[in-house]
Amino acid sequence: MSDLSKLTISAARDALRKGEVTAVELTEACLTEIDGAGALNAFVHHTPDIARAQATAADARIKAGDAPDLCGIPLGIKDLFCTKGVPSQAASRILEGFRPEYESTVTTQLFDAGAVMLGKLNMDEFAMGSSNETSVYGNAVNPWKIDDRQLTPGGSSGGSASAVAADLCLAATGTDTGGSIRQPAAFVGITGIKPTYGRVSRWGIVAFASSLDQAGPMTKDVRDAAIMMTAMSGHDPKDSTSAELAVPDFEAMLTGDIRGKKIGIPKEYRMDGMPDEIEALWAKGQDMLRDAGAEIVDITLPHTKYALPAYYVIAPAEASSNLARYDGVRFGHRAKLAQGDGITEMYEKTRAEGFGPEVQRRVMVGTYVLSAGFYDAYYNRARKVRALIKRDFDQVFDQGIDAILTPATPSAAFGLGEMTDADPVQMYLNDVFTVTVNLAGLPGISVPAGLDANGLPLGLQLIGRPWEEGDLLNTAYALERASQFVAKPAKWW
Amino acid sequence: MSIDEGTARRVAKLARIKVEDAALPALAKEFSTILGFIEQLNEVDVDGVEPMTSVTPMRLKRREDVVTDGNQQAAVLKNAPDAREGFFAVPKVVE
Numbered sequence: 001m002s003d004l005s006k007l008t009i010s011a012a013r014d015a016l017r018k019g020e021v022t023a024v025e026l027t028e029a030c031l032t033e034i035d036g037a038g039a040l041n042a043f044v045h046h047t048p049d050i051a052r053a054q055a056t057a058a059d060a061r062i063k064a065g066d067a068p069d070l071c072g073i074p075l076g077i078k079d080l081f082c083t084k085g086v087p088s089q090a091a092s093r094i095l096e097g098f099r100p101e102y103e104s105t106v107t108t109q110l111f112d113a114g115a116v117m118l119g120k121l122n123m124d125e126f127a128m129g130s131s132n133e134t135s136v137y138g139n140a141v142n143p144w145k146i147d148d149r150q151l152t153p154g155g156s157s158g159g160s161a162s163a164v165a166a167d168l169c170l171a172a173t174g175t176d177t178g179g180s181i182r183q184p185a186a187f188v189g190i191t192g193i194k195p196t197y198g199r200v201s202r203w204g205i206v207a208f209a210s211s212l213d214q215a216g217p218m219t220k221d222v223r224d225a226a227i228m229m230t231a232m233s234g235h236d237p238k239d240s241t242s243a244e245l246a247v248p249d250f251e252a253m254l255t256g257d258i259r260g261k262k263i264g265i266p267k268e269y270r271m272d273g274m275p276d277e278i279e280a281l282w283a284k285g286q287d288m289l290r291d292a293g294a295e296i297v298d299i300t301l302p303h304t305k306y307a308l309p310a311y312y313v314i315a316p317a318e319a320s321s322n323l324a325r326y327d328g329v330r331f332g333h334r335a336k337l338a339q340g341d342g343i344t345e346m347y348e349k350t351r352a353e354g355f356g357p358e359v360q361r362r363v364m365v366g367t368y369v370l371s372a373g374f375y376d377a378y379y380n381r382a383r384k385v386r387a388l389i390k391r392d393f394d395q396v397f398d399q400g401i402d403a404i405l406t407p408a409t410p411s412a413a414f415g416l417g418e419m420t421d422a423d424p425v426q427m428y429l430n431d432v433f434t435v436t437v438n439l440a441g442l443p444g445i446s447v448p449a450g451l452d453a454n455g456l457p458l459g460l461q462l463i464g465r466p467w468e469e470g471d472l473l474n475t476a477y478a479l480e481r482a483s484q485f486v487a488k489p490a491k492w493w
Numbered sequence: 494m495s496i497d498e499g500t501a502r503r504v505a506k507l508a509r510i511k512v513e514d515a516a517l518p519a520l521a522k523e524f525s526t527i528l529g530f531i532e533q534l535n536e537v538d539v540d541g542v543e544p545m546t547s548v549t550p551m552r553l554k555r556r557e558d559v560v561t562d563g564n565q566q567a568a569v570l571k572n573a574p575d576a577r578e579g580f581f582a583v584p585k586v587v588e
Binding site for chain 2 (some may be wrong): 097098099100101119188195197198211222237240241243303305306308309310312313320326328329330331332334337341342343344345346347348349351352355360361363365366367368369371378380381382383384385387388390423424425426439440441466
């Protein structure tokens, strides 16, 4: 078999079980691709020894007839996940040299299922960014290219997006606090799902904003997302917000039959200045779902406009608290101190050297909105608005809506460096369609649905009812089948 | 709301991030932009709305108050920038 790294998880699984390919062969094919893809800067820590050992073990399991779906499947892991003995630094200088003594719950579950780790993937520092440009490793690059410019793979899970789209691995883990799985997935033409808050354990994932963070799969198609979701999900006593709910076999729920499903189209997502192509793609998505037998219903989510400002209070507030732990005492970077420097100077210098500008900015904004005198005006008000945003969704679902269709992003991938001079708020607008989903704790999936006039991929987002990822994936599956998106980036790296 | 340099300095201090004086004007300007954006929230009628504490209607789990872990001194100290005699070492705190 040739082009092994291009396989989907499901195709590789079937080939492994039939003995047509071995996990070692799959892994070697991916390692070769990774070695040739330095220009993408997607993999930032390579773990070929671990990968080969895991692949050999997987082949033994497959031979013994004990092969879970992910057995022998080579994956990339976002740098935000703590992996035992392997650098896990959230793309930050402040965690330079940090090698966790423990394994995150998600990677533990993936490895128990026989998955192979190829290495750690680039991302925005502490997952704060929408273009992968805040990374201490330098930006990852989008494998899609239409002219001389290098394009962003999106962020924060930019390395994951780039690696999956460029066929360096079969799939990757991502995390999503405001859109960090769905926006990069849309920018590179792959599938990415953010599960319901509490579906996937956050234990061992470097925390950004704990009430919003969720990990999820980034894959080549919807079936793979379903397979990986099943393996990543489940109750974890080590995460107090992890839901004690049974995990269905999500793949078994993919029938493609969405007849009679009610799909909501929220009028508030029709933004001023939205490119015609995004508008046209959204309309095309509605047609495809209608043709598949779904009923398209106009709905209203009146507080949508306030989601982004509420997010930029709540997320920095939680980040300022979570990132207080990086103080140069227990792990990571400590600044060199001058004669006479005390502990306060140690904290201040360490954090100034260790955090990049965007992380510093958000920590300070968070500090401000939580500070005496402003807590009510900013933080509590934002939490009230968040309650209203969730209520908007609750009301729509109470009316019998099964899923909501929106664009995934307000534009196609933009050029690296193009936003450098823009004010921070311009960059934040990338998350305008995705951030509501985190605030309401809902599952959301981005599915590639077409190309723009320049030939760059565009995605559509489907938002589901809480805990009904199976139904959501099935609707996404129907959309995927209708759109028949098969475009791949031409190899230039 | 416009943030002045003094406020920017105070926030940096509270956040324990060293910011050079020369960088304060630019920082204050960025804060003002972001807070200006956030200020849209004042348009929303939030009377009688409880601030969200949990996005899912779950109670936080309580576990029994018993020791579940421990005896991992070496692992805990493994990543410390400066560990001595089984402790984290920091600059002198008390005279």
